[in-house]
Amino acid sequence: MDNRTFIDKIAERTGRSREEISDLTESLGVIVAEAIKDGDIVAIPSVGTFEPKLRAERITIHPSSGKKMLIPPKLTINFKPSSLLKQKIR
Template structure:
C-alpha cells in the first residue's frame, strides 16, 4: 500500500474508502501575536474519503 501511494497511485478499497496523496501548495502564514510572515513550504498530504456505504453505517 505504501509503495503504491509513494508512486502517486490512488488506492480504493470497496466498502471502506479511497486513499490519495495530494500536494498542498506553498503559502504564507502570519503569526498573530508578532505579525511575522513565514513561508510554509509545499508538502504532500495523505487524504482519505470514506465510501458512501461506510458513511451510511455511521448515520
C-alpha cells in the same frame, strides 16, 4: 478503538492469530503509504479511498511575532469514505 482492540476483533472474526493480523495491518499501512508517496490512489472496498493531495506553498503570518513566513508545499492524504461505509454509519 485502539490498535490492540482492532487487531483482537479482526482475529476473532477471521479465526486467525493476533500475530497474523498484526502483520497484515502493518503491511497494509506500509503498502498504502508507499502508494500514496508514489502518487497513486488507494481504494479499499467497503471502506473508502485514500488520495494524495499536494498542498501548494503559501505565506502565513506568525501569530506572536507578526513575521511573514513561507510554508513549503507538502503532500497530504485525503480520505473519501465509500457509500457502503456511509450507509453502515447512518
